[in-house]
Amino acid sequence: MxxxxxxxxxxxxxxxxxxxxxxxxxxxxxxxxxxxxxxxxxxxxxxxxxxxxxxxxxxxxxxxxxxxxxxxxxxxxxxxxxxxxxxxxxxxxxxxxxxxxxxxxxxxxxxxxxxxxxxxxxxxxxxxxxxxxxxxxxxxxxxxxxxxxxxxxxxxxxxxxxxxxxxxxxxxxxxxxxxxxxxxxxxxxxxxxxxxxxxxxYDVHQNFKNYQDTILLVDKGEKQVSSTVGHGLMHGHPYAERRFMQAHENLSKLISIFKSGDLDAFIKIVESEALTLHAMMMTSMPYFILMKPNTLEIINKIWAYRNQTQSKVSFTLDAGANVHVLYPENEKVAVLEFIKRELVDYCQNGHYICDQIGxxxxxxxx
The missing domain is CATH 3.30.230.10 (Ribosomal Protein S5; domain 2)
Known part of the structure; x- marks a missing residue:
């Protein structure tokens, strides 16, 4: 076509x-x-x-x-x-x-x-x-x-x-x-x-139906570097070609993950993809960092909570400082309590948005 x-x-x-x-x-x-x-x-x-x-x-x-x-x-x-x-x-x-x-x-x-x-x-x-x-x-x-x-x-x-x-x-x-x-x-x-x-x-396991996304607004200001500029910096980036291959590989892996409902494997790919995105920003020329200190605090809190509770909560990031907290619908009550108890203080003015798959x-x- x-x-x-x-x-x-x-x-x-x-x-x-x-x-x-x-x-x-x-x-x-x-x-x-x-x-x-x-x-x-x-x-x-x-x-x-x-x-x-x-x-x-x-x-x-x-x-x-x-x-x-x-x-x-x-x-x-x-x-x-x-x-x-x-x-x-x-x-x-x-x-x-x-x-x-x-x-x-x-x-x-x-x-x-x-x-x-x-x-x-x-x-x-x-x-x-x-x-x-x-x-x-x-x-x-x-x-x-x-x-x-x-x-x-x-x-x-x-x-x-x-x-x-x-x-x-x-x-x-x-x-x-x-x-x-x-x-x-x-x-x-x-x-x-x-x-x-x-x-x-293809087939998608019930685990991924009505998946939840609570967006923690760490920084509601304009980004220091626009996405358009960031995309442009991939031209001539020393790690670009390997990154493009990695995306193909991860998408292939997700096919079986979506079918089986393996949430642990899903978490590994999604969090790795988020951190890789920001790693590409930090290793471009000129280099830049869109994460904020509170972004990292939230990530560490999510990891600690997951280790303590065996929760299937995870995070992803766009090209910015805010954190998308992803979790299955059956954990909605517990994860929202965790967010209110431990993560809201890291949000700008305590603001966050509850969303889900549409x-x-x-x-x-x-």
Whole structure:
């Protein structure tokens, strides 16, 4: 499959104006994507849990305009005009114009809000860009007279939405569906693609159903180094090629782990992946550290608690200081008590978010 598949035929319908609202969650990678090629193509495959409560809701209002030579849009976050968001949206529109040729025909009002702090280390770009992609695909569907609800048509819709989201933010392609999403071509996973995220196709043990993720907000400020810059530093990184191989190997191991329900093996891979991600940051040139002292305190507390109780609690990290505490549903009460008793003091203002596995983006209104 190539990108050409997503270039549409001339639209058969026309709309003067309209509005669509979509909500899309963030996701947390278990095998990490770090490093990308041109056009948002990942250097290695990744797999993620789709979240449920950490989401972005976007309303996209559109109206026909006379000047079709340029993009026209305004962006609002929580009702406040955000001029500083416009360059990223402009870049996104330029990348996807060939796949959505109606973009210059309309003025867009983009109204967005998050259920979590912006730039908190939770992937707001993933939830935001996936919500935007779903809104845009809903508009394209309105412009296409012949609409089908067949499985083939829905698969195309989901694939293109994920494809478009990827061009806005790589990890956004993993937020359109759930509960486990693979992004990046992998020899052992049928249907995997560099172009879009796909639902994990194999058996998943009951141990991983309704898996919990409590996000400890260690630092809610802007990251010192953006993910885009961090990805770029993988070019010429002395350990990059071995890291890309490791990601392939760990994803292969997870296939049997998901089938068997082996939580101890799951913990080893997920925690190793988190620490490897940050090790790559610390060994790039220039090098940088996104973890904070409290991040390490939390990790050590989790290890100590696990050793004392034989709990199956574990952690993972994104490219930031916050800690995602992962645990099976049957430990929910005990782990939350542990978090409140021993970990909350390490969170900024005592803030944390309780979340769990979710099942992707939703069209709320049209």
């Amino acid at each position: 190539t990108e050409q598949k997503f270039i549409p035929k001339p639209y058969s319908n026309s709309k003067q104006k309209g509005s669509v609202t979509c909500a899309s969650p963030s996701n947390i990678a278990l095998v990490k994507y770090w490093g990308k090629k041109e056009h948002q193509i990942p250097e290695n495959p990744s797999i993620s849990f789709t979240l449920d409560n950490c989401k972005t809701t976007t309303t996209l209002s559109y109206s026909k305009k006379e000047d079709i030579n340029s993009f026209s849009f305004d962006v609002f976050l929580d009702g406040v005009l955000k001029e500083d968001f416009k360059p990223k949206i402009e870049t996104f529109f330029k990348r996807i114009e060939i796949y959505l040729p109606f973009l210059k025909e309309y003025h867009f009002k983009i109204e967005t809000s998050n259920t979590f702090p912006h730039s908190s280390g939770i992937a707001s770009s993933a939830s935001g860009m996936s919500a935007m992609a779903l809104c845009l695909m809903s508009i394209e569907k309105e412009l296409t007279v012949i609409q089908s609800d067949s499985e083939e048509s829905q698969n195309y819709f989901n694939q293109k939405a994920s494809f478009l989201a990827r061009l806005g933010s790589g990890s956004a392609c993993r937020s359109l569906e759930g509960d486990l999403i693979v992004w990046g071509t992998h020899n052992d996973i049928d249907g995997s693609s560099n172009l879009f995220g796909t639902k994990y196709p 099942f992707g983006a939703q069209l709320i209104d049209n």
